[in-house]
Amino acid sequence: MPDGKRIRVLIAKPGLDGHDRGAKVVARALRDAGMEVIYTGLRQTPEMIAEAALQEDVDVVGLSILSGAHMTLFPRIMKLLKDKGLEGTLVFAGGIIPDEDVPALKEMGIRAIYGPGTPTGDIVNFLRENVK
Amino acid sequence: MEVATEEGLNKEGRRAGPVLAKNSSQAIISPSLAESRELADRVLAGDRRGVARLISLIEDDSPEACPALALLYPHTGRAHVVGVTGAPGTGKSTLVGQLARESRQRGLTVGIVAVDPSSPFSGGAILGDRIRMQELTGDPGVFIRSMATRGSLGGLSWATGDAIKVLDAFGRDIIYVETVGVGQDEVEIAATAHTTIVVEAPGLGDDIQAIKAGILEIADILVVNKADQEGAERTVAALQLMLELNHQPQGWQPPIIKTVAVEGKGIDALSREISRHRDYLQVSGRASLLRQHLAEEELFNLIRKTLVARIMDKLDRAELDQLIRDIADRRLDPHTAANKLIAQILE
Numbered sequence: 001m002p003d004g005k006r007i008r009v010l011i012a013k014p015g016l017d018g019h020d021r022g023a024k025v026v027a028r029a030l031r032d033a034g035m036e037v038i039y040t041g042l043r044q045t046p047e048m049i050a051e052a053a054l055q056e057d058v059d060v061v062g063l064s065i066l067s068g069a070h071m072t073l074f075p076r077i078m079k080l081l082k083d084k085g086l087e088g089t090l091v092f093a094g095g096i097i098p099d100e101d102v103p104a105l106k107e108m109g110i111r112a113i114y115g116p117g118t119p120t121g122d123i124v125n126f127l128r129e130n131v132k
Numbered sequence: 133m134e135v136a137t138e139e140g141l142n143k144e145g146r147r148a149g150p151v152l153a154k155n156s157s158q159a160i161i162s163p164s165l166a167e168s169r170e171l172a173d174r175v176l177a178g179d180r181r182g183v184a185r186l187i188s189l190i191e192d193d194s195p196e197a198c199p200a201l202a203l204l205y206p207h208t209g210r211a212h213v214v215g216v217t218g219a220p221g222t223g224k225s226t227l228v229g230q231l232a233r234e235s236r237q238r239g240l241t242v243g244i245v246a247v248d249p250s251s252p253f254s255g256g257a258i259l260g261d262r263i264r265m266q267e268l269t270g271d272p273g274v275f276i277r278s279m280a281t282r283g284s285l286g287g288l289s290w291a292t293g294d295a296i297k298v299l300d301a302f303g304r305d306i307i308y309v310e311t312v313g314v315g316q317d318e319v320e321i322a323a324t325a326h327t328t329i330v331v332e333a334p335g336l337g338d339d340i341q342a343i344k345a346g347i348l349e350i351a352d353i354l355v356v357n358k359a360d361q362e363g364a365e366r367t368v369a370a371l372q373l374m375l376e377l378n379h380q381p382q383g384w385q386p387p388i389i390k391t392v393a394v395e396g397k398g399i400d401a402l403s404r405e406i407s408r409h410r411d412y413l414q415v416s417g418r419a420s421l422l423r424q425h426l427a428e429e430e431l432f433n434l435i436r437k438t439l440v441a442r443i444m445d446k447l448d449r450a451e452l453d454q455l456i457r458d459i460a461d462r463r464l465d466p467h468t469a470a471n472k473l474i475a476q477i478l479e
Contacts, residue, residue: 005192006191006192006255006256027258028258030256031256031257031258032256033254033256034254035256036250036257036259037258037259038259038260038262039258039259039262039263040266041260041262041263041266045270047269047270048269048270051269051270052269052276054180054184055275055277056277057181057184057185084181086181
């Protein structure tokens with residue numbers, strides 16, 4: 001039986017970093033909170049992430065990055081999402097992101113940034129409250 | 133006539149309509165036909181975002197979905213629907229990715245629907261099949277949609293059939309549908325696809341008892357994937373023996389194809405068999421019988437789904453709870469209870 005709307009989340013690791021344990025922890029927590037998580041894994045290009053977000057019609061994109069390349073990759077991702085008409089998608093980020101970069105990322109439209117050790121409940125609550 | 137803007141669709145389209153709220157006295161809200169028409173037009177015009185949005189509305193059982201599907205239905209029936217089923221670990225996703233690549237090389241446009249199970253506890257799901265199809269994401273000739281079963285037990289989501297229709301109307305030449313791969317799901321894919329592929333792999337139980345009996349009834353093509361592994365020949369031999377025991381003198385003889393999907397081996401041969409089966413369906417006239425069979429399955433599934441929803445909507449929760457208690461305490465047997473409820477509703 002159909003049970004109404006489910007929040008759909010794309011979890012992606014852009015760039016070349018190969019540490020995906022954090023992304024998997026978040027993916028499982030979101031599943032346990034009743035969300036549908038499209039987990040695309042490692043080495044995603046900005047183009048792959050934006051196209052997957054379009055085809056899967058996700059409400060949320062979660063970007064996990066530990067390599068430090070966020071200031072190069074995230075602007076491209078945000079631009080591609082906009083080009084595809086997906087500017088309404090809620091984008092959040094996690095991983096190793098220095099505090100001093102956070103304002104610039106928020107300026108780009110990234111709604112929340114979660115460092116290592118963030119309780120997954122915080123992410124779940126944020127998404128539930130902010131996905132319309 | 134109101135024109136639904138992109139934002140309008142985002143705000144309204146994303147919110148699932150009340151549909152059939154339990155014990156609610158409000159009338160079912162009429163869907164905005166303008167929105168449904170716009171979505172249908174976008175699909176027919178090749179707008180990928182429109183396709184993605186409509187599939188979501190179908191999954192959410194939103195009121196715009198059925199009118200849009202009705203508009204698209206005359207434009208369906210062109211695509212070749214290929215179901216791929218098999219136990220977890222047999223390499224279905226990798227195989228589908230390779231088949232899609234091969235289809236693209238032949239100049240076909242491709243749709244892929246990959247189904248993964250929803251958690252029965254949380255209702256959520258991890259949809260991880262795209263991982264095995266990475267390089268296809270950049271190709272506009274491939275549209276991949278991951279779907280969760282959302283409570284359906286047959287290996288597909290109840291919305292899968294309609295998602296396939298959207299991809300068909302969108303113009304995809306071939307649509308691969310990958311099932312969850314456990315339980316009795318082969319039956320459901322056989323009621324949805326034109327060509328059904330059952331994938332086996334060695335080492336998951338390669339003797340004759342371990343291969344599920346039902347697969348021969350629905351498999352048009354048998355694949356032994358991971359054929360480079362120990363035990364592959366035994367698996368092939370076991371399948372051959374089963375085919376001999378079940379030999380039908382006429383009609384399609386399911387071939388057994390060995391593949392090593394991660395290396396792209398055997399994919400050309402498999403693809404040729406898929407095309408050969410499609411040709412067989414057309415030449416033998418079985419295509420039209422199959423279309424009738426699929427239409428019948430679909431009609432009955434929809435009747436079941438709609439009736440149950442309507443019945444549940446009319447039920448008084450307190451009365452239902454009392455009946456449930458009566459059954460649990462053995463004051464009333466389940467059949468009598470069910471018939472009593474149905475009689476009340478049909479009055």
